[in-house]
Amino acid sequence: MTEYIRRNSEDTEQETVIQWARMCSGRWPELKLLYHIPNGGSRNKKEAVKLKRMGVKAGVADLFLPVARSGYHGLYIEMKYEDGRLSKSQREFLTAAAAEQYCCLVCYSAADAIETLEKYMHNRNIENLAVLKGSQRIGTVK
DSSP states (O other), rough: OOOOOOOOOOHHHHHHHHHHHHHHGOOOOGGEEEEEEESOOOOOOOHHHHHHHHHTOOOOSSSOOOOOOOBOOOEEEEOOOOTEEEOOHHHHHHHHHHHHHHHHESSSHHHHHHHHHHHHTTTTTOOOTTETTTTEEEEEOO
16 A cells, blocks of 8 residues: 655645644634635636636735734735745735735744734734744745
């Protein structure tokens, strides 16, 4: 029998965040509102055209928590992995959402995203438009 080994990726990190949120929804019921925005991925041309007509927008962050905290209307998290970089449309979206009082961060691991969610739920100060990697702020969205 061949064993299937799943490599870590942006997808697996994001799945870990969602699993954590489900487990912690007893403590913070608002985490049940956390959801993934399926903008990326491979699609055939017909499906891509249909989704664009339906309002899919390039650059929208991966995760959204529609819960107000610390003066923000909600929290957007863009997940990246290893050397992943923001596209121009992602930078534009995060910057525009931040200007509308949404907290927007880029996280390079599930651990960073979970730490961000915990701080957000505890109303702790979060630097908007921060890029986090290994629990360290490595820059800002520009």
